[in-house]
Amino acid sequence: xxxxxxxxxxxxxxxxxxxxxVNNFAYVSEETRAQVQRALDxxxxxxxxxxxxxxxxxxxxxxxxxxxxxxxxxxxxxHVVDQAEERGxxxxxxxxxxxAERERQIVMRRDRSALFDGFIFSPLGLxxxxxxxxxxxxxxxxxxxxxxxxxDHVAIDDTAAARSATAHLASLGRTRIAAIGLVDRPVxxxxxxxxxxxxxxxxxxxxxLRAELTVPVLRYQRQDGRLAMERLLDLPEPPDAVFCYNDxxxxxxxxxxxxxxxxxxxxxxxxxxxxxxxxRFATPPLTTIVPDKEKIAELAVRRLLERVEGDDSxxxxxxxxxxxxxxxxxxxxxx
Numbered sequence: 526x527x528x529x530x531x532x533x534x535x536x537x538x539x540x541x542x543x544x545x546x547v548n549n550f551a552y553v554s555e556e557t558r559a560q561v562q563r564a565l566d567x568x569x570x571x572x573x574x575x576x577x578x579x580x581x582x583x584x585x586x587x588x589x590x591x592x593x594x595x596x597x598x599x600x601x602x603x604h605v606v607d608q609a610e611e612r613g614x615x616x617x618x619x620x621x622x623x624x625a626e627r628e629r630q631i632v633m634r635r636d637r638s639a640l641f642d643g644f645i646f647s648p649l650g651l652x653x654x655x656x657x658x659x660x661x662x663x664x665x666x667x668x669x670x671x672x673x674x675x676x677d678h679v680a681i682d683d684t685a686a687a688r689s690a691t692a693h694l695a696s697l698g699r700t701r702i703a704a705i706g707l708v709d710r711p712v713x714x715x716x717x718x719x720x721x722x723x724x725x726x727x728x729x730x731x732x733x734l735r736a737e738l739t740v741p742v743l744r745y746q747r748q749d750g751r752l753a754m755e756r757l758l759d760l761p762e763p764p765d766a767v768f769c770y771n772d773x774x775x776x777x778x779x780x781x782x783x784x785x786x787x788x789x790x791x792x793x794x795x796x797x798x799x800x801x802x803x804x805r806f807a808t809p810p811l812t813t814i815v816p817d818k819e820k821i822a823e824l825a826v827r828r829l830l831e832r833v834e835g836d837d838s839x840x841x842x843x844x845x846x847x848x849x850x851x852x853x854x855x856x857x858x859x860x
Contacts, residue, residue, distance in 0.1 A: 527568045536564035586615050587829065588641040590631050591668075592649060593620040595745060595773065597799040597818075601668075604822035605645060612830060617641070625650030633659055643829045648673070664832035666825045670714040677832070678842045679825045683715060686814045687722025688729075689849045690796045691768050693812070695730035697855060699766035699794055702732065705753040705778060706770025707741035719770045719798065738764055742774065750777025758785055765793055766855075772797035772804045772813055779807065779854065794855040809853035820845040 529543040536543065538561060545553050546561040547570075553561075564570075589605050591598040602618055609616045621627045628650050643664035648656060648671045659665075660675035672678045694702050704723045708716045720739075727734055740756055742749040750769060757764055758781065769775035775797030782793050789795055789809055797804060800815030824843045 527570045529570070532561065532564045532568055532570050535568060536561045584640060584642055585613065586617055586641050587826075588631070588644045588646075589616050589618045590621055590628065590644060590646040591618065592623045592647065593618070594622045595771065595799075596801040596803060597771065597816075598647065600801060601818045601822060604819045605826060608822045608826040612826065614642070614826075614830070621650070623649035625652075629655070632665075633662075642833045645825050645829060647671070664829055666829045666832075668821065668825060670718050672842060675840055677828050677840050679821055679828070679845060680842065681816045681821070681845050681847045683718035684722040684725070686798065686816075686847045686849075687719035687768070687770075688726045689722075690798065690812075690814050691723045691726030692729065693849060693851065694766040694768060694794055694796055694855060695726060695732060697766070697790075697794060699764075700732060701735070701738060701762065701764040701766070702727065703738040703740065703757050703764035703767040704770070705740050705742060705750055705757075705767060705774050706745065707739060708743070708745075709741070716770060723768055745771045745773055747773050747777035747780070750774030751781045752777075754778035754781035758782070758787075763793070766790075767793060767795050769795065769797045772799040772801045772811060775811055775813070775854070776803065776807055779809075779811075790853070790855050790857055796855055800850060805852075807854070809857070812852045812855040813850055814847055815850045816847045817845050 529540050529547065533540045533543045538557060542553065542557060543561055546558050587609055589602055591602060593599055593602070606616045619631045621631065628648060632644060632646060641663070645666050645668065647668040656673045660673050666677045666679060667673050668679055670680055670683055691702060704720065706716055706719060724734055737760060738757065740753040742753055750773060753774070754767065754777065757767065767778055769778055775795050779789050779795050782789055782795070787793060795811065797811050797813040800813050804811035804813050824845060828843060
């Protein structure tokens with residue numbers, strides 16, 4: 526392994542000068558810097574990043590803890606990695622699938638948490654008490670609708686977004702608008718916020734809230750959407766539109782509709798939430814709420830690194846933008 530001493534010997538300078546060049550310190554003349562750089566290139570020197578990080582008391586590693594069984598989080602993770610790499614950090618991804626024990630093992634074991642400079646975490650399984658105990662253990666930012674006391678948080682306005690999607694369906698003249706996505710979780714509030722937006726839009730449109738049109742699910746997967754839609758189709762008066770709390774549920778719902786010989790959107794209009802790539806290639810392409818995943822990642826990484834650098838200001842909630850993308854599953858026309 527080539528050392529800085531080897532480079533100093535070839536360049537005819539001190540080891541300190543080589544260190545100053547490697548670390549890009551300003552007080553080195555251009556002539557000396559060029560001389561040292563030629564020696565670095567000739568010997569193929571590579572800095573010992575691990576040693577440098579240890580000297581600063583950091584690992585330059587960030588933990589990203591997500592339920593990766595949902596494509597939304599897979600797409601979001603790619604943006605987080607990009608944002609962190611731009612700032613010189615490496616991201617290690619742990620998948621939880623929203624299972625409490627898995628989340629507990631990842632974020633609450635001190636021997637694991639000590640490996641990372643900070644966490645970006647989307648909790649779904651841990652209880653509020655456990656999350657309060659965890660807050661403050663290390664720099665962290667949470668994502669989604671689970672806001673932990675004492676921890677910075679990045680999200681979109683789920684209620685406003687769900688209201689927008691439901692209002693879009695009502696604007697098309699649909700009067701029996703169903704909702705698929707209620708879940709019973711100890712932590713995750715996403716379903717509650719989207720349900721609130723759904724109810725608000727119905728009220729604003731002068732439409733009644735019908736209990737039989739609000740269908741719970743166990744998980745946010747395609748199969749759950751299909752089963753929920755089949756339940757709706759078996760009603761004496763099926764819906765003429767459905768708002769699904771994520772795109773996977775919507776894709777499953779469309780499959781059930783088409784399997785009954787019905788048409789989307791002519792018989793039943795379908796809207797989703799998450800803006801995943803798969804929805805754009807569905808038949809028909811899916812109308813959906815599109816959160817700005819790149820902005821979510823930027824806000825989360827930037828805020829986390831501010832904490833890593835020593836910012837001890839009060840925790841904040843940062844809000845990212847979203848948009849309604851209208852497509853053929855509700856209008857029959859690509860928007």
